Amino acid sequence: xxxxxxxxxxxxxxxxxxxxxRLEKAAKALGHAxxxxxxxxxxxxxxxxxxxxxRADVVVFAAGxxxxxxxxxxxxxxxxxxxxxxxxxxxKILAGLGGEGR
Amino acid sequence: xxxxxxxxxxxRHGLHARPAAALCAAASPFAAEIVLANRRSxxxxxxxxxxxxxxTLTRPGDGCTLRIAGEDxxxxxxxxxxxxxxxxxxxxxxxxxxxxxAGEARPLPxxxxxxxxxxxxxxxxxxxxxxxxxLVAARPVAADLAARPAGSPAEETARFERACAEVGAELxxxxxxxxxATERAILAAHLAILTxxxxxxxxxxxxxxxxxxxxxxxxxxxERFAAALTEAGSALLAERALDVRDVAVQVVxxxxxxxxxxxxxxxxxDAVVAAEELSPAQFLALDSARLKGLVLARGGVTxxxxxxxxxxxxxxxxxxxxxxxxxxxGQDVIxxxxxxxxxxxxxxxxxxxYAAQAAALGAERARLAAAAxxxxxxxxxxxxxxxxxVASLAEARAALAAGAEGIGLFxxxxxxxxxxxxxxxxxxAAVYAEAARLAGGRPVVIRTLDxxxxxxxxxxxxxxERNPFLGLRAVRIYDAYPDLAAAQVRAxxxxxxxxxxxxxxxxxxxxxxxxxxxxxxxAQMRALAEAGVxxxxxxxxxxxxxxxxxxxxxxxxxxxxxxxxIGSNDLLQYLLAVDxxxxxxxxxxxxFQPAFVRVLAAICRGARAHGRRVGLCGELGGDARAVPLLxxxxxxxxxxxxxxxxxxxxxxxxxSATECEELARAxxxxxxxxxxxxxxxxxxxxxxxxxxxxxxxxxLGSRSATREEAIRELVDLLRAGGRVADPDEVEDAVWRREDxxxxxxxxxxxxxxxxxxxVRASSIAxxxxxxxxxxxxxxxxxxxxxxxxxxSARAGDDAHLRMIAxxxxxxxxxxxxxxxxxxxxAAEVVALVAGAVETREAAR
Numbered sequence: 001x002x003x004x005x006x007x008x009x010x011x012x013x014x015x016x017x018x019x020x021x022r023l024e025k026a027a028k029a030l031g032h033a034x035x036x037x038x039x040x041x042x043x044x045x046x047x048x049x050x051x052x053x054x055r056a057d058v059v060v061f062a063a064g065x066x067x068x069x070x071x072x073x074x075x076x077x078x079x080x081x082x083x084x085x086x087x088x089x090x091x092k093i094l095a096g097l098g099g100e101g102r
Numbered sequence: 103x104x105x106x107x108x109x110x111x112x113x114r115h116g117l118h119a120r121p122a123a124a125l126c127a128a129a130s131p132f133a134a135e136i137v138l139a140n141r142r143s144x145x146x147x148x149x150x151x152x153x154x155x156x157x158t159l160t161r162p163g164d165g166c167t168l169r170i171a172g173e174d175x176x177x178x179x180x181x182x183x184x185x186x187x188x189x190x191x192x193x194x195x196x197x198x199x200x201x202x203x204a205g206e207a208r209p210l211p212x213x214x215x216x217x218x219x220x221x222x223x224x225x226x227x228x229x230x231x232x233x234x235x236x237l238v239a240a241r242p243v244a245a246d247l248a249a250r251p252a253g254s255p256a257e258e259t260a261r262f263e264r265a266c267a268e269v270g271a272e273l274x275x276x277x278x279x280x281x282x283a284t285e286r287a288i289l290a291a292h293l294a295i296l297t298x299x300x301x302x303x304x305x306x307x308x309x310x311x312x313x314x315x316x317x318x319x320x321x322x323x324x325e326r327f328a329a330a331l332t333e334a335g336s337a338l339l340a341e342r343a344l345d346v347r348d349v350a351v352q353v354v355x356x357x358x359x360x361x362x363x364x365x366x367x368x369x370x371x372d373a374v375v376a377a378e379e380l381s382p383a384q385f386l387a388l389d390s391a392r393l394k395g396l397v398l399a400r401g402g403v404t405x406x407x408x409x410x411x412x413x414x415x416x417x418x419x420x421x422x423x424x425x426x427x428x429x430x431x432g433q434d435v436i437x438x439x440x441x442x443x444x445x446x447x448x449x450x451x452x453x454x455x456y457a458a459q460a461a462a463l464g465a466e467r468a469r470l471a472a473a474a475x476x477x478x479x480x481x482x483x484x485x486x487x488x489x490x491x492v493a494s495l496a497e498a499r500a501a502l503a504a505g506a507e508g509i510g511l512f513x514x515x516x517x518x519x520x521x522x523x524x525x526x527x528x529x530x531a532a533v534y535a536e537a538a539r540l541a542g543g544r545p546v547v548i549r550t551l552d553x554x555x556x557x558x559x560x561x562x563x564x565x566x567e568r569n570p571f572l573g574l575r576a577v578r579i580y581d582a583y584p585d586l587a588a589a590q591v592r593a594x595x596x597x598x599x600x601x602x603x604x605x606x607x608x609x610x611x612x613x614x615x616x617x618x619x620x621x622x623x624x625a626q627m628r629a630l631a632e633a634g635v636x637x638x639x640x641x642x643x644x645x646x647x648x649x650x651x652x653x654x655x656x657x658x659x660x661x662x663x664x665x666x667x668i669g670s671n672d673l674l675q676y677l678l679a680v681d682x683x684x685x686x687x688x689x690x691x692x693x694f695q696p697a698f699v700r701v702l703a704a705i706c707r708g709a710r711a712h713g714r715r716v717g718l719c720g721e722l723g724g725d726a727r728a729v730p731l732l733x734x735x736x737x738x739x740x741x742x743x744x745x746x747x748x749x750x751x752x753x754x755x756x757x758s759a760t761e762c763e764e765l766a767r768a769x770x771x772x773x774x775x776x777x778x779x780x781x782x783x784x785x786x787x788x789x790x791x792x793x794x795x796x797x798x799x800x801x802l803g804s805r806s807a808t809r810e811e812a813i814r815e816l817v818d819l820l821r822a823g824g825r826v827a828d829p830d831e832v833e834d835a836v837w838r839r840e841d842x843x844x845x846x847x848x849x850x851x852x853x854x855x856x857x858x859x860x861v862r863a864s865s866i867a868x869x870x871x872x873x874x875x876x877x878x879x880x881x882x883x884x885x886x887x888x889x890x891x892x893x894s895a896r897a898g899d900d901a902h903l904r905m906i907a908x909x910x911x912x913x914x915x916x917x918x919x920x921x922x923x924x925x926x927x928a929a930e931v932v933a934l935v936a937g938a939v940e941t942r943e944a945a946r
Contacts, residue, residue, distance in 0.1 A: 010842050013855045013903075014894055017910035018847060025914070041857065041893065041903045064843060087847050087914070088880040 001097065003027060004048050004056040008063035009083045012040035016087040019086035020064045026090035039068050048072070058097050062086035079084075104171035105179050110163060112191045119345060120194035122152040123294035128185040134172025134183070141165040143308035151300040152291075153327050153346070197837050198588050208441070209834035214811045219445065224397070224422030225685070226442030227408040231460045232374055232395030232417040233436045233453075236429045236446075239367055239377035250358065252315040259309050262316040265356035269349070270296050295349045301327060317354040324350030332794035347917030348427065369393060376429045376438050380407050386516075388919045390414050394438030399423035412724075413497060415741035419444055421685050441830065455814065464817045470748030474505030478751040480759040486733055489545070489741035490694035491719055498537050498546075501744035505751065508545040510667065511606075511719040512537055512743020514558075514590065515552060523561050524586050538601025539668035545602045547667065547719075547741075548588070548594050549646060552576045552608040562586075571672075571681070576609035577619060592626045595868045605641060606667060611649040619643070620662070630644035648672035653701045656708030666709050667741070670720025674698055693722045694778040699731070699769045704781070707734045717741055727782050727827075729753035730789075734766030743891040756789050756824075783827050787894065794905055795866040795935050798823050800928035804869040812875050813837065813854055816890035819867040825892065832892055846879030849919055853910070855891035864902035866909075868931050870923070887923055889913070914940035 007021050009015035020036040027034035035056075040072045050072070053059070059078045061067050062085070081093050113121055129136045139146040140158045140301060147154030149168065153544060160166060168186075170178050189813065214221050240836055252258055261394040277289035298677070304323035309316065355361065367375060368390055374395040377384075385396075385407045396411050396418040405573065411418040415438030419425070425444040429435060436445045445452055463560040489510025490501030498509055517525050517533060537546050553559045554575020562583065563755035565773060567573040580587035594605045607619045623643055630637055648669035652659050660666060672692065675682045677698055681689045692698075702718075709716035717739035722728050724746035732740055733754060742750050765785050769778045799819050806812040813836055822831040835856035839845065846852040852875075867890040874884030891906050912918050918938060925931045 011839055011855060011857050011893075013857060013891055013906060014629070014845070014853045014910040017907040019916050021911040021914035038907070040907060042900055042907065045907075082843075084843060084847070084880050090408070 001031050001032045001058065002056045003032050003058055003060060003094070004052050005034060005036045005060035005062060005095070006039060006048070006067050007036060007071070007083060007086065007088075008039040008065050008067060010064050012042075013089065015064070015083050016040035019083050019090075022090040026094055028093055030091070032094065039063070044068065057086065060086075060093065060097070062093075091096075104169060104173075105175055107170070107179060107182055107186065109166055109168075109186045109685070111160050111166050112162070112195060112935070114162050116162055116164075117155055117158060119152065119156060119291040119294070121190060122155040123291050124189065124193050125155055125185065126152040126294055126298075128182060128189070129178070130183070132170075132172065132174050132178035134170050134175040134178045135362060136171075136178060136520070137169045139167045139723075142168065145329060151298050152294040153298045154300050157327075157330055180211055180653055182901050202734070209457065210441075210443075211814065211830055211833055212484065212816070213451055213835055214445065216451060219449055219452055220428075220447070220620060221337075222422055222425035222428065222444040222446075224425060224442045224444060225688075227398075227420040227512070228396075228412040228416060228418035228439045229393075229463075230415060230417035230439045231436065231456055231463060232439070233434070233448075233456065234372040234394035235375045235853060236397075236431060236435045237367065237369065237373035237375050238429055238431050239375060247318040247321060247354070247358070250315045251318065252313065255309045255313050258313075258316040258319070259306055260823070261357060262305055262309070262320065262353070265316070265353050266296060266302075268356045269352045272352075279697060282885045286830055289802065290633045292345060292349050292352075295346055296353070301346075305747060315357075317357045320350050320353050320357070321905055344387045352408045374435045376426045376435075378423070378426055383441040385410050390416070395419075395434075395435070397422050397429065398539070399426040399862060410493070413491065415745035427842060433816065446712075451810075454811070458793045458811065458818070462822065466822060467748070470752055471505075472748075473752035473755060474748035476505075476751065476755070478507065480733060480754055480757045480762070482759055484759045486737060486754050486890040487717075487739040488754070489547075489717070490744050491720075491741050492744070494541070495533060495536055497744065498540055501747070502540055502544070504744045505747045506544075506744065507666055508547075508602075508741075509541060509740070510545075510547055510717055512546055512548045512741055513552070514549060518551060518553065518559050521561075525876035526878075527589040527593045527596075530590060534597030534603065535592055535600035538597050538603045541601055543602055545604060547606050547644065547717075548597070549606045549608055550590055550594070551579075554579060554802055572676070577607050577615060578609065580619075580622075587622065591623055592630060595623065595626055595637045595641060596635060598641040603638070603641065604644055604812055606644040606646050606663065606665075608669065609648055609672070610645045610647045611651050612661075613655060613662065616659060616662055624708055647705055648676065650677045650701060653704050653708075656705055657711065660708045660712040660714050660858045663714065665715045666705065666717070667739075668702065668716065668718040668720065668737075669703055670702075670718055670722040673701070673720070674722075677701060692771075692775050693725070693728065693774040694782070696770065696774065696778060699735075699766075699772070699778060702732075702735050703766065706737060710736060714741065724938040725752060726750065726753040727786065730757050730762045730765055730785050731769055731778075731782060733759060734762030734769075736763070736765070736766075761785070783862055786824065786827070789824070794864060794902060794937075794939070795868070795932050797928040797932050799825070799865060799867040801867075801869045802929045802931070804871050804930060805872060805873075806869065806875060807842070807873075809852075809875060809877050812871065812885075812888055813840070813867060813890070814878075816854065816867040816888060817892075819869070820865055820890070822891055823865070823867075825865040826860055826865050827862050828860040829845070832856060832858055835860070836892075844878040844880065846877030846885055847913075848879055848881035848883065849916075850874075850883060850886040850923065851913065851919065852877045852879065852885040852888040853891060853913065854888060855893070857893040857895050859895045861892045861894040864906070865892050866890065866906075866935065867892070868935075909935060909938050 007016045007019040016038050020038050023036055024034055035048055035052050038045045053072055059073050059076045061080045062083045064083045136149040137146050138149045138155055138158055145158045147158045168182055176255055198780055224344050261847050273289050273293045293640045305319050308319040310325055315833040324346050328346045331343040337710035369392040372394050378399045393416050396416055398420040408418055408420055415941060417437045419437055419442050422444055433446050436448050473641040479485050489508040492498040492501050493509040493513040493516045494507055529889045534548055554570055555565055566873045597603045610616050620643055642664035644665045644667060646669045647666050674693055680687050715738045718737055719741040723740035724742035726749045729750055772778045806815050817829045817833045820826045826832045835858040836854050839856055845854045870887045874886055877885040922934050
């Protein structure tokens with residue numbers, strides 16, 4: 001499964017990056033392809049390209065706040081989860097996305 | 103036919119003074135008898151008496167009935183119905199906060215926000231934390247009124263009415279003149295108490311039944327009402343009791359203006375002294391060893407009593423009228439002179455919090471004491487002498503022992519106060535010479551008498567003035583008292599034979615004055631020489647620069663003065679036209695106004711142009727934040743209260759003179775005080791060092807037992823490292839993040855964090871907890887290590903943000919976490935974190 005994700009949190013200092021790290025690692029272990037954009041204190045990093053988004057099977061928002069430029073994901077299937085959940089149990093989130101691992 | 107109006111009481115603080123006064127005002131125009139009955143408490147009271155209304159103990163949501171009976175009852179009912187539905191619900195609106203009410207906006211540490219903790223706010227006047235039983239200085243009326251002569255009950259009632267009218271007029275005048283909504287509301291409530299029919303009737307009854315002086319009847323009656331309010335068991339009502347007593351005292355003062363002032367205080371054991379106000383003489387009479395703290399209702403942070411308290415290191419909160427009136431003798435009380443707080447009957451958590459704070463302060467003081475023992479110099483070794491401001495030989499001795507490199511200001515007023523006539527030349531010469539001997543070659547700058555204004559001296563018979571700070575004071579009185587001036591100058595000249603003495607004249611405003619004073623010194627030298635009395639003919643004659651005009655005549659003055667010392671307190675109050683003792687404008691008294699910085703710069707430039715030494719002997723010199731600026735301006739010396747010597751020396755040692763000079767140039771070019779503050783904070787942040795984490799920010803094996811304590815401890819680590827400008831702001835910011843969602847991310851770690859203006863330099867602090875700390879973690883497990891990330895809100899700190907992001911990612915790595923949790927010492931933690939940050943950097 002191809003996944004794109006956006007992580008963000010209220011202060012953008014720590015949780016954003018921890019959630020990104022957790023999602024990346026869990027996806028890799030489960031054999032998914034994932035790209036994670038962080039919207040933290042340094043602004044948008046690892047920005048998802050239009051192509052990334054177009055090719056993705058599913059979009060994950062792990063954000064405690066509104067995701068910036070959300071219109072980029074119009075028409076995609078978006079799964080929204082609390083940023084804490086992405087840190088606590090990313091495997092569970094990925095399992096809940098449906099679809100097949102490669 | 104009597105009618106009733108039922109309603110549910112809408113206000114969340116119950117029926118306290120403000121809504122009671124409003125209801126009273128709504129009911130009073132009508133002839134009908136109007137009674138408020140509370141169906142829950144079963145109490146009822148005359149609706150035209152604010153006190154009776156408050157005594158119904160009405161709480162939010164209580165069912166209430168207004169019973170109205172009398173000829174105009176229909177009109178009264180209509181008016182009260184309108185009042186209850188439209189006005190009453192708005193009576194609790196918080197009055198608009200004054201522009202910058204001292205301490206009001208500052209967040210309280212979490213430990214003080216617990217349910218049931220009563221914190222009185224005031225102004226932080228002198229740092230430190232003190233705890234002891236309260237000693238409440240006698241209220242303004244302590245005399246035995248009953249023994250005073252009294253007229254007939256009718257005469258006494260008439261006197262009482264006149265006194266009430268007088269106090270009422272004064273309260274109305276103050277209410278109408280006040281620009282502060284809170285103050286107006288309080289004055290209006292006092293006015294309602296003064297005109298309360300039940301209170302008046304009580305006094306009239308007491309006079310009719312028992313006779314005696316009106317003052318006693320007023321106190322008795324007020325006490326009866328106050329006791330009823332206090333017994334109600336509500337803090338809010340108890341405060342109203344204070345208001346009732348307050349008003350009664352005002353009436354008694356108006357009745358008997360000649361009442362003797364309260365007696366002197368004697369400390370028989372450790373105590374926190376609470377007083378409406380305290381004169382410098384009263385303060386000095388207190389036993390310093392037993393005085394653990396001072397709580398004052400009146401007096402700004404630069405009033406002389408407070409200046410003295412600071413010199414002695416007594417924790418002091420001023421502007422704390424509520425606390426002074428609420429404290430009971432013997433009550434356990436903590437004075438937090440750091441934050442301007444007074445906490446009575448502290449709960450165990452509060453005691454623990456303050457014990458930790460006191461320990462942190464103690465460690466800081468130990469560090470400063472070490473700094474105080476070294477000569478003051480910048481990082482490059484440029485000397486900036488740190489002297490002490492003293493008012494007596496005892497203070498001089500203490501200051502010199504505490505590391506003072508001289509006496510930068512010996513105030514001589516104390517020698518002249520509290521006595522029937524001026525001290526003789528002999529007596530003065532002995533004191534000054536002893537100071538010189540104590541200093542053992544270090545300079546002693548003796549300032550001639552600076553009387554007038556706030557420092558009246560009885561035998562000088564100086565007339566009361568409307569504006570004493572602009573009146574006949576300091577050197578301006580010397581023409582009127584030539585013998586006194588000559589005797590003091592001779593005494594100082596004679597002391598120059600005993601050591602390194604200098605003479606300094608206060609409040610010189612012009613070159614003419616300086617010339618006249620120099621002539622005075624020369625004349626006395628001639629007289630002494632003729633008499634064969636030894637002295638140092640090279641005695642330096644200096645000017646205390648405190649009149650702004652001197653800054654604009656600095657070229658001429660510096661040419662003819664041997665040295666200059668900036669009296670920053672008065673210079674600033676004259677420059678900004680702000681009475682530093684007036685609490686209503688004290689917030690405008692801002693030494694970081696660019697105009698003031700420019701004046702300081704001009705004085706220093708002028709002094710340097712003529713090769714004169716220039717010092718500064720005001721409060722500003724003791725402000726560690728200001729030190730880099732003062733060093734940059736090129737001061738040769740700062741003179742401060744003995745308690746500040748270590749802090750100032752440490753601050754100087756942390757300065758690079760060249761960088762400070764740049765800072766001073768930038769500050770003088772700034773447009774606003776806020777800009778100057780930002781520059782100073784940024785400077786301090788850079789000085790604190792660039793590394794995110796250092797060993798001094800790591801505490802392994804912490805005993806913190808709760809999340810609250812753990813966060814505070816981490817913040818205090820940053821504070822001790824000089825990383826944060828305001829630890830309470832940082833703590834508050836961290837808690838706002840915790841409240842939005844725990845930072846206990848699981849895996850046994852927590853990553854509390856914040857981004858705040860109060861962070862000088864982005865930093866990380868780390869603590870480990872062998873016993874675990876509950877952090878409301880995502881996985882429910884206790885936390886073994888917390889990593890506090892404090893990010894500076896200043897722009898341009900992307901490098902640090904990037905490192906923190908990298909560290910956050912690394913913390914999700916099981917192996918990295920395991921190594922971190924297993925780290926044996928602080929250095930290992932620092933190395934691991936540095937490695938995590940660099941690895942990531944290298945990978946980019």
